[in-house]
Amino acid sequence: MPETLLSPRNLAFELYEVLDAEALTQRPRFAEHSRETFDAALTTARTIAEKYFAPHNRKGDEHEPRYVDGRAELIPEVKPAVDAFLEAGFLNANRDFEVGGMQLPSVVSQACFAHFQAANAGTTAYPFLTMGAANLIESFGTDEQKRLYLQPMIEGRYFGTMALTEPHAGSSLADIRTRAEPAGDGSYRLKGNKIFISGGDHELSENIVHMVLAKLPGAPAGVKGISLFIVPKYLVAEDGGLGPRNDVLLAGLFHKMGWRGTTSTALNFGDNGQCVGYLVGQPHQGLACMFQMMNEARIGVGMGAVMLGYAGYLYSLEYARQRPQGRLPDNKDPHSPAVPIIEHTDVKRMLLAQKAYVEGAFDLGLYAARLFDDTHTAADETVRNQAQQLLDLLTPIVKSWPSAYCLKANELAIQILGGHGYTREYPVEQYYRDNRLNPIHEGTEGIQSLDLLGRKLAQNNGAGLKQLIRLIAGTCARASHHPNLDPLRQPLEQLVNRLQAVTLALLGDLAQGKVAGALANSALYLKSFGHCVIGWRWLEQAIHAEVGLLKGHDRDFYLGKLQAARYFLTWEVPPCHNDLALLEARDDTCLEMQEGWF
């Protein structure tokens, strides 16, 4: 049977050849784990994803949540799927054994989650949002808040959301207007409107815990005046019993292009002045708290984008293998049989591009998860700090690159299926529609580019960047022992050298206060930086493929890796030089464009 979610061979390559996940079992936290327990978790994830998530992916798209009597109604298949996910323990995949968790390293749990993301983006969002909200309370909540809200989330009885966006402000969180007034009893009364709240209403759980950004009276203007609150859908009594409905109104649902299985809601807090909330963490520190969740969410978004791309790639690959059509261009005999379209070079191009995008981004996503493990469990503090610095730097890329290029992969999957790909009788158009959200939510591409160029690069005196440059140089040095990798290594070296120079120049401009000019072409910078990172990851994969080839087995698999690496490094990397030339010249085409000229 063809694979539909991801390739287990490629997953094993990533975990056990490229990223050496087994080495983690040497660390005390993962000492009870082994490759066998990792694989068992992965197999369980795959089984549940195939059995409970994939089958209603199309139905969830066709029957999006409906607004009925102030409630959001989902199709009945969602709850059994989410329950199976909870039952198998994936909600607490990373938590301690002692609280009922699986105590898995993040690189393995992300690989588990990947199966659900590929099978059904819409349904998967509900437990994923809950995991994010739970982590936030775990990090910043009081013991009481953990008892009343975190514990039932861990048990899968309460679900969670993150409620940031407001109608007038969009991505500009500095301008939110939701207010929180102290009620005198330690709680607050919130008033304001939020939009695009995923999972903002449903009946999958006993309660929904909204993590809401709001401003306290007299708060400083801008992002320094934002606080974080727990706002439950149903009030919770001291003993943990469910109380009456809180003053949170489901004002309506948004109807999306894709990702329709996840309800996207408009929520009104405090229309009747009775919306009870509880401050999480310190006053005015809400954005910093939220950014912990946001950074996790951004990695999750990136992996989600990868997996939609991956599912589309595998589907179009199988279609291209099965579908006979036309003849090769040097065959003029109309009596000869049609060939499977995978034999047409242009179809191979579209498959190879998809493979390069999705397997490159898949590697990066798991690499980021591996870094996350290092931030928590590396023995050496320096290693932990370095991992955090590098992860901070890479987060905008982990989020944005798959969102752009695995979406492009989905576009190619449609093209391979041709007219059929454009119909809803085949799944690839849904993957495309679902994936189109990823360049938007949790920070648009534009926001990621400003985060990278305007913030992350200079953090910690550029420590993350220095590390990245060092790591890439190390990979290039190892690659240089394989002469047939020279044509792959050289474009990367050329790119990274020039990118480094451009980076220093732009940081220099920023340091001198030339902010507008330095940030004007941040989109070009994001693209080149992303291609450099993915090019590096492909060279890493190519080295491991060379090593694998020497072992003499799985020859086809490794040759495919080398060809995809070659595609990416020779077709996709060199055009970045034009972007870098524009950045070097501080090109002002866009900066100087005037509104009246459009």
Added chain:
Amino acid sequence: MPETLLSPRNLAFELYEVLDAEALTQRPRFAEHSRETFDAALTTARTIAEKYFAPHNRKGDEHEPRYVDGRAELIPEVKPAVDAFLEAGFLNANRDFEVGGMQLPSVVSQACFAHFQAANAGTTAYPFLTMGAANLIESFGTDEQKRLYLQPMIEGRYFGTMALTEPHAGSSLADIRTRAEPAGDGSYRLKGNKIFISGGDHELSENIVHMVLAKLPGAPAGVKGISLFIVPKYLVAEDGGLGPRNDVLLAGLFHKMGWRGTTSTALNFGDNGQCVGYLVGQPHQGLACMFQMMNEARIGVGMGAVMLGYAGYLYSLEYARQRPQGRLPDNKDPHSPAVPIIEHTDVKRMLLAQKAYVEGAFDLGLYAARLFDDTHTAADETVRNQAQQLLDLLTPIVKSWPSAYCLKANELAIQILGGHGYTREYPVEQYYRDNRLNPIHEGTEGIQSLDLLGRKLAQNNGAGLKQLIRLIAGTCARASHHPNLDPLRQPLEQLVNRLQAVTLALLGDLAQGKVAGALANSALYLKSFGHCVIGWRWLEQAIHAEVGLLKGHDRDFYLGKLQAARYFLTWEVPPCHNDLALLEARDDTCLEMQEGWF
């Protein structure tokens, strides 16, 4: 009120400054026309498009045609819209006055049609398909066929379709299996199945005339054995009266990602052995006949792609002007008011890219229509022949380039609207979904690339290519009189010079029978060739903008043109050199990829 379909100022620039449509009124065929009659037709088109087509664009998407009792049921708004189109005479915009036509030049009629394409792609398809079918009968039908089928189409009583694709063969028309047996009375009995037949059933007209490709008994194998038939939905008596239903069965409807207003059908011909058809043109010459219609259709598809891009551009432009959000990066004062997002440089980038794509492609589409006029009405036979050669060469670009890049424009429009752009509460996501069909139908991107590189370039000893090179050189020579166009001209010259060398080398390979290698990277060739053509058209526009600036009025408009030209020629054109380098090297990354390696 902001423009929603296209910019009248830009249209006037194209028609009366760049393409000099007024000069056509010097020709006998258009002697009774003037700028005033052209503008009157354009105004009528705009009015009808805004009044009858645009208002149900969303509804047509939400309520796609339904299969009811063997019929396709459309929403009621389609018929009044199509009737208004017919009533105003647009179906016969190019036909002679004496048969009730408007005798407009093609460059003006295409500009009229553009309004409908922008307003409602789904509804517009019905009359457009009819125009194509009518032109086919006009060119190749007998007098009797013209009387019985063409005349009622001209009168708007019968509609038409083109029925090419079969389930097993897809784009490979050589392999169609539909058979046509002589019935002994001059008519034929057809048997076969066709899919993706747009407008294949509806009740907008008294009858539907299917133009069907089928094979005669003993026909040669492959494309040389295809014949063309008229197959009416209802049989037509000698006196033109409608007879009984023909044996054409609506087997089902396809459910598409977008373009839902146009019914896409599966039709069974001759399930009961009673499907009557009439041969059009000579036996086995069907594909040549169909290609006349196909070439028109390809230009129509290109313009359709442009107009969806245009509508999205204008919508996102207006949104960006109205939506306040965030502050400029050098303003750290959270008390300052939010700015309209059009002030953010990255938003300007996305608008400028859209402008460059849609206005560049719009110019090319109208330029192609102007060439079409020359093929028919230029006084000099040499000019007519040259126009035909150039138009043949450009047709794959006119079809494929807007399909790729105006789709990309729609993707950027969504991005500018952010979360809102992803919802069906705003129109840009529908434009995107509608436009996604264009790189597929009437010949995929891959097919266009092979048509260009493997067929069109070498036609007539490369006469079309030589002309194009000469025209581009002429534009560059004129541009050189404007020193501030140097930075725009130089990238074009560099591209065209290298492209010319690559072209000769690839044609040399083809002449030596190195077919597989020469065609392997046809996608790269198509892209570079297309960018060269659009870059040329932008340099033309820039010259006219310079001329306009000297006149001292509409300064903002012309400065916008220059900035968009600069964007395209300095941001988008130079990266083509990497593609040309791959072509020069006969890169075999895709060619050598093996199926087993995926």
